[in-house]
Amino acid sequence: MRVVIAGCGRIGSALAVRLAHEDNDVRLIDQDPARRLRLPPDFSGRFHLGNGFSRRVLDEAGTARSDALVAVTSQDNRNLVIARTAKETYRVPIVLAGVHDPRHVGLYEGFGIPVVCDVAWSVHRLHRMLLHRDLEPEVTFGSGETLLFRSVLPPYLTGRPLRDLEVEGEIRVVEVTRQGRSLLPSRTTAAASGDVVTFAVAATSLRRLRAFLDRELGT
Template sequence: MHFVVMGSGRVGSTVAAALDERGHSVAVIDINSAAFRKLPEDFSGQRIKGIGFDRAVLRKAGIEDAYGFAAVSSGDNTNIVAARVARETFGVRHVVARILDPRRAEVYERLGVRTIGAATWTSAQIIDQILPDQARTLHTDPDSGISIIKIRPHAGWVGVSFASLTERLEISIAYIVRAGHPVLDVHGGVVQSDDTVYVACERSRVADVRYALGRAPGQED
């Protein structure tokens, strides 16, 4: 899947590198080409110099094929405009923007643009918002190192038994939510369309589990 990141500062470069490492196609936009030095040397994505809300620049970055867009430059106004262009002009569904002003953030959340403020502005949370699996890490126990992940599996997992899924990915399923109702006993059942699965796994394996469930079986390696 393709992602566009506007802003190659500390967080933007971290987000871009993390997506690139997971095998996604990534394009990074920054008005200052020197900012691309923050990207790792082995970064395989595009580096595009330009204004992040310029339509021609966005098209060059592949916005028309983008699954997600992150506007994480240093300016609220720039991020707001870029996020609106990505969502309203190009129809990108998964858009997240760094907006420090809480009043603005509330407005744009209502318009469907996920916002990250000063206190919560981390690369991990930005990745949470735009990854295709719609996953969230709900809790991590500091003593055991076990994390609980809320995730909607890729459609390719529909019909696969939960027993096979847990064995294949070496995870435990705490429960699922199906048609708005929690189901505690999934033994003998299979994944159905729109199931939301609550998975328990070691903290060190969260990224791998999310990556696997966000892709069709056979594509997770």
């Protein structure tokens, strides 16, 4: 999986190291050359010096051929521009962003860009949203027999009826967040780009859910 990360601060560098350690192709962008020092000597990814606004830098980082882009610079407005460029110009399948001011969350989600706004768990959350095989439950019921998960749907599912993701007695779609608004899906609701879906899953069917979500990236 090729992931471009704009911003080599605390979150960006930690996420890059984790993804690279798992043999992903990681490309970091930052305009401060000193930020490279946040990366360990054996970091297998690439560091591109420059502004994430720059098409030249995005091109050099291979954004057009990437599977995902994560915008986690120190400024919310910069993250929004980078994320929108990746989504609308480069058509990157998965685009995520970090937000420092919670008041800006609705703006991002209005463009269909999932966000993370709590620094304490940003790396873990972004990692989980990128690589669905690392799903962890939001809520556990009973003694762990039923689990509640939220996940960004991969692009290959866009346009498919959400009921296609359900398996009787095993997996059920219970909620969808679309462009910042939550809805309860009907039997005819189709998946849209950027949907964040809440699944109720039997613990014994977790592998099946991962197969749905990981299929396009081949993980």
